[in-house]
Amino acid sequence: xxxxxxxxxxxxxxxxxxxxxxxxxxxxxxxxxxxxxxxxxxxxxxxxxxxxxxxxxxxxxxxxxxxxxxxxxxxxxxxxxxxxxxxxxxxxxxxxxxxxxxxxxxxxxxxxxxxxxxxxxxxxxxxxxxxxxxxxxxxxxxxxxxxxxxxxxxxxxxxxxxx
Amino acid sequence: xxxxxxxxxxxxxxxxxxxxxxxxxxxxxxxxxxxxxxxxxxxxxxxxxxxxxxxxxxxxxxxxxxxxxxxxxxxxxxxxxxxxxxxxxxxxxxxxxxxxxxxxxxxxxxxxxxxxxxxxxxxxxxxxxxxxxxxxxxxxxxxxxxxxxxxxxxxxxxxxxxxxxxxxxxxxxxxxxxxxxxxxxxxxxxxxxxxxxxxxxxxxxxxxxxxxxxxxxxxxxxxxxxxxxxxxxxxxxxxxxxxxxxxxxxxxxxxxxxxxxxxxxxxxxxxxxxxxxxxxxxxxxxxxxxxxxxxxxxxxxxxxxxxxxxxxxxxxxxxxxxxxxxxxxxxxxxxxxxxxxxxxxxxxxxxxxxxxxxxxxxxxxxxxxxxxxxxxxxxxxxxxxxxxxxxxxxxxxxxxxxxxxxxxxxxxxxxxxxxxxxxxxxxxxxxxxxxxxxxxxxxxxxxxxxxxxxxxxxxxxxxxxxxxxxxxxxxxxxxxxxxxxxxxxxxxxxxxxxxxxxxxxxxxxxxxxxxxxxxxxxxxxxxxxxxxxxxxxxxxxxxxxxxxxxxxxxxxxxxxxxxxxxxx
Ligand SMILES: Cc1cc2nc3c(=O)[nH]c(=O)nc-3n(C[C@H](O)[C@H](O)[C@H](O)COP(=O)(O)OP(=O)(O)OC[C@H]3O[C@@H](n4cnc5c(N)ncnc54)[C@H](O)[C@@H]3O)c2cc1C
Ligand SMILES: Cc1ncc(C[n+]2csc(CCOP(=O)(O)OP(=O)(O)O)c2C)c(N)n1
Ligand SMILES: [Mg+2]
Numbered sequence: 001x002x003x004x005x006x007x008x009x010x011x012x013x014x015x016x017x018x019x020x021x022x023x024x025x026x027x028x029x030x031x032x033x034x035x036x037x038x039x040x041x042x043x044x045x046x047x048x049x050x051x052x053x054x055x056x057x058x059x060x061x062x063x064x065x066x067x068x069x070x071x072x073x074x075x076x077x078x079x080x081x082x083x084x085x086x087x088x089x090x091x092x093x094x095x096x097x098x099x100x101x102x103x104x105x106x107x108x109x110x111x112x113x114x115x116x117x118x119x120x121x122x123x124x125x126x127x128x129x130x131x132x133x134x135x136x137x138x139x140x141x142x143x144x145x146x147x148x149x150x151x152x153x154x155x156x157x158x159x160x161x162x163x
Numbered sequence: 164x165x166x167x168x169x170x171x172x173x174x175x176x177x178x179x180x181x182x183x184x185x186x187x188x189x190x191x192x193x194x195x196x197x198x199x200x201x202x203x204x205x206x207x208x209x210x211x212x213x214x215x216x217x218x219x220x221x222x223x224x225x226x227x228x229x230x231x232x233x234x235x236x237x238x239x240x241x242x243x244x245x246x247x248x249x250x251x252x253x254x255x256x257x258x259x260x261x262x263x264x265x266x267x268x269x270x271x272x273x274x275x276x277x278x279x280x281x282x283x284x285x286x287x288x289x290x291x292x293x294x295x296x297x298x299x300x301x302x303x304x305x306x307x308x309x310x311x312x313x314x315x316x317x318x319x320x321x322x323x324x325x326x327x328x329x330x331x332x333x334x335x336x337x338x339x340x341x342x343x344x345x346x347x348x349x350x351x352x353x354x355x356x357x358x359x360x361x362x363x364x365x366x367x368x369x370x371x372x373x374x375x376x377x378x379x380x381x382x383x384x385x386x387x388x389x390x391x392x393x394x395x396x397x398x399x400x401x402x403x404x405x406x407x408x409x410x411x412x413x414x415x416x417x418x419x420x421x422x423x424x425x426x427x428x429x430x431x432x433x434x435x436x437x438x439x440x441x442x443x444x445x446x447x448x449x450x451x452x453x454x455x456x457x458x459x460x461x462x463x464x465x466x467x468x469x470x471x472x473x474x475x476x477x478x479x480x481x482x483x484x485x486x487x488x489x490x491x492x493x494x495x496x497x498x499x500x501x502x503x504x505x506x507x508x509x510x511x512x513x514x515x516x517x518x519x520x521x522x523x524x525x526x527x528x529x530x531x532x533x534x535x536x537x538x539x540x541x542x543x544x545x546x547x548x549x550x551x552x553x554x555x556x557x558x559x560x561x562x563x564x565x566x567x568x569x570x571x572x573x574x575x576x577x578x579x580x581x582x583x584x585x586x587x588x589x590x591x592x593x594x595x596x597x598x599x600x601x602x603x604x605x606x607x608x609x610x611x612x613x614x615x616x617x618x619x620x621x622x623x624x625x626x627x628x629x630x631x632x633x634x635x636x637x638x639x640x641x642x643x644x645x646x647x648x649x650x651x652x653x654x655x656x657x658x659x660x661x662x663x664x665x666x667x668x669x670x671x672x673x674x675x676x677x678x679x680x681x682x683x684x685x686x687x688x689x690x691x692x693x694x695x696x697x698x699x700x701x702x703x704x705x706x707x708x709x710x711x712x713x714x715x716x717x718x719x720x721x722x723x724x725x726x727x728x729x730x731x
Binding site: 025069070071 | 285289290344467469
């Protein structure tokens with residue numbers, strides 16, 4: 001099953017490579033990984049999307065906790081949470097595509113953030129599956145380029161990952 | 164007054180009360196070596212290869228429980244150290260390895276003798292640090308010792324660029340360390356401990372399976388107390404030997420691939436298994452599907468949560484330090500004054516004695532070629548069971564583990580997890596420094612000894628009275644055994660040809676050499692060697708080439724599918 005794991009870790013050189021190294025050394029799978037500093041500049045927040053059996057996920061959490069730079073780990077799937085990912089898609093906007101792309105963008109509540117003669121750049125946020133759905137809905141021939149940030153996640157209500 | 168980075172390094176080591184630093188100099192650590200020259204608080208041991216420096220420091224730690232310290236230069240010095248570091252990491256040995264690094268402005272420019280030590284060592288250390296400012300040296304070294312020694316111990320690398328060792332800074336050694344991201348759990352959960360005690364008292368076929376954690380956590384006394392109080396059978400892993408006295412009647416021997424029949428059968432058939440500081444290694448439980456038994460309840464005490472339910476699902480996990488958890492168990496038992504199910508235990512012991520009666524470690528005692536098992540038995544007798552025994556990796560290692568009865572912890576020094584050939588001699592050096600008057604035997608094979616044979620020179624320089632017990636079978640015996648059993652006798656590259664004359668080799672370093680070819684001479688030669696209390700003696704025993712290690716649980720088989728010598 002897919003799991004979204006949130007990690008609070010020391011904002012130190014090498015911390016990211018320790019996490020990435022752990023996943024490759026132990027053959028855990030990484031679907032996406034995002035990391036950035038938090039409001040406390042000494043801490044980074046990382047979100048990893050991974051998948052595996054319950055036993056594998058249990059080991060992933062334990063192994064992450066074992067890393068000296070890791071302060072806290074939370075498996076968001078243990079409770080209610082919100083997942084968001086940002087995607088930028090450059091699409092063909094010539095001929096009939098020009099209206100079609102605008103229409104699709106509106107339906108998915110995206111925004112066109114750059115307009116050129118032959119293309120639009122659309123910004124879309126949502127869960128990974130919503131972004132997947134958007135790409136599915138587009139004519140393959142129209143997609144020129146996609147960039148996705150990978151998921152970020154946060155617990156709902158008072159589920160808070162903090163020091 | 165400001166000190167140079169190099170002086171600060173030395174002062175930190177002194178503050179940590181380090182007695183020995185095992186190392187090898189080079190460009191990036193010249194500043195540090197200059198400061199070593201000027202001090203006499205700790206001793207530097209110059210080895211002949213960085214791998215041996217790390218092994219020796221590792222063994223120093225295994226024998227004493229202190230943090231072992233090694234010092235190597237950048238580039239090739241650092242890469243040579245890696246095998247040693249990985250060996251210590253697999254067996255959870257607390258160490259600090261200081262490596263030199265190219266000067267900071269040159270890092271990343273393919274500088275002379277630059278290698279990304281942080282990157283290379285990352286998968287085989289507990290943690291590592293690159294020091295980028297002279298003011299960080301002291302806090303970093305303090306953290307390194309703290310991390311190495313606490314929780315599940317392990318090696319920590321501190322990589323110091325050369326320019327940092329020349330910069331000046333104020334020295335103050337921190338009294339304490341606080342790491343918000345690292346707080347090892349020491350005390351076990353009381354509720355879980357109570358639950359475990361209840362299960363133990365109700366057990367019909369209990370079994371104590373104890374490992375390296377008991378040795379590392381210095382909990383042998385607590386274990387003996389618990390076992391005696393309950394009357395349960397005890398088995399040790401290869402790493403746990405000595406954690407429970409081997410001559411005690413409740414001891415059923417080592418378990419696992421080359422464990423005894425009684426230990427493996429009891430492990431397979433017990434109804435309550437108490438795992439103490441042991442990690443259900445694949446060499447120990449064999450095939451996990453076969454090991455699984457729905458009628459068995461498993462209690463697991465370990466300081467590292469990730470050791471629990473990693474390979475085998477556990478019913479009652481107890482995360483904590485062995486010493487603390489076992490003490491709490493003993494106190495609870497004392498307070499409640501309850502006894503186990505004695506009738507069931509009696510029946511269980513009858514079963515175990517029946518397995519024990521098969522005498523799985525018997526071998527041909529009437530051979531006119533020296534049997535390796537016989538050498539180890541005699542070694543045990545001649546040293547009165549009180550030597551430190553280091554070993555290399557292979558058949559000889561298994562025979563040493565099976566036939567030398569270790570009654571005390573920290574006496575059996577070997578590489579279990581990584582299985583590194585070449586550790587034996589440097590391990591013996593580290594142990595001899597730790598206990599200069601002790602009897603130290605290095606049990607080795609003619610393959611393994613040649614992987615760090617250069618250390619004969621270090622042994623000469625420091626007058627180390629080690630006794631090398633070479634079980635010379637002219638084969639990479641462990642490899643040959645697998646080829647015999649599983650590759651239809653195709654002995655691909657496992658014969659050791661062109662061996663040196665070991666006696667002459669030893670003599671060329673000023674050591675004593677002995678060739679022993681006759682079983683009748685074994686005991687006399689050992690006695691003679693150990694009587695040479697101030698000499699290094701290299702004993703070359705010409706042993707039976709075709710001898711195999713039994714019992715054996717073939718790879719991928721279950722513990723009760725064990726093969727005994729008599730089966731073949
Ligand atoms: C050729 C060869 C053959 C081998 N055959 C066998 C064999 O037949 N049988 C066998 O047993 N092994 C064998 N081994 C060794 C095997 O590979 C493993 O190294 C060994 O079984 C692991 O021992 P262990 O489970 O005691 O764990 P260790 O590696 O010693 O780990 C210690 C465990 O204790 C925990 N711990 C550490 N400190 C504490 C503390 N203070 N409190 C609580 N817990 C703590 C750690 O977290 C860890 O889980 C063989 C090795 C070789 C090279
Ligand atoms: C560095 C290293 N290389 C290879 C191996 C694989 N290996 C395990 S045991 C063994 C044979 C050891 O031969 P020897 O030292 O003569 O001991 P014996 O088995 O004959 O007692 C080998 C090659 C290893 N464990 N370590
Ligand atoms: Mg051999």
